[in-house]
Amino acid sequence: MPKPTDYKVLTFDCYGTLIDWETGIWDALQPLIMQNPGAEATRDAALLAFGQCESLQEQETPDLLYPELLARVHRRIADRLAMQTAPELDEAFGASVPDWPAFPDTADALRVLKRHFRLVILSNVHRAGIAGSNRKLGVDFDAIYTAEDIGSYKPADRNFEYLLAHLESDFGLDRSDVLHTAQSLHHDHAPANRFGLANAWIDRQRLSEGGSWGATERVETMPTTDFVYFSMGEMADAVAECANAEA
Secondary structure (H helix, E strand, C coil): CCCHHHCCEEEECCECCCECHHHHHHHHCHHHHHHCCCCCCCHHHHHHHHHHHHHHHHHHCCCCCHHHHHHHHHHHHHHHCCCCCCHHHHHHHHCCHHHCCECCCHHHHHHHHHCCCEEEEEECCCHHHHHHHHCCCCCCCCEEEEHHHHCCCCCCHHHHHHHHHHHHHHHCCCHHHEEEEECCHHHHHHHHHHCCCEEEEECCCCHHHCCCCCCCCCCCCCCCCCEEECCHHHHHHHHHHHHHHHC
8 A cells, every 4th residue: 555655756736735726716706796796606606617617718728828817717707607897807816826825734734745755836827826826835846837838737638748757857756756746636636547646635625525626627537546635734744654654
């Protein structure tokens, strides 16, 4: 049975795993909601609309920078929820990524994990967005690969091909060294299965126990996962315990 310490590098999804994107998305939707006081927009309905609209937009415009993509997603959400939007509202939503908060356990957990692994981010956002978020994460990552670098969005195979090629060229690591660590089944664990990567599911929504899909598009077939943790803090504790037992 594999142990989390069997690997040399943790490759992270950032948003939903390290950054609380659902709170960030919901907060960034408030100006739209305030402009449409007669509309009924619950958090659950708004996050569901986001997950569906983001997935469609990423498929349609894979080369679009994330702020521009998010602006179009905002317009789609408004249309789906029968709201009126405006260009300035769309643009403000598109620019909101650096304001999205980190989960309270993220920075401490990453500092623990940094003692045992290389840490690499594979993100669907742009370089400027991830730079703003990185200031909240508490560690220096060994590498950050973004959709802006790659020219497509997860779960596209191209993103994982880029990840594996650069782990080999930058660090001399192969896929057996990788533990892909993420919240999203759609963006991360389904393609991790396709590429034969070991994976750790950070199931913050407790979807494995019947929780909500939140802002993440659903998958038809549940991917397999090697490890399931309900927070980054829980994963860090498990790694530390395993490392201490091996010492």
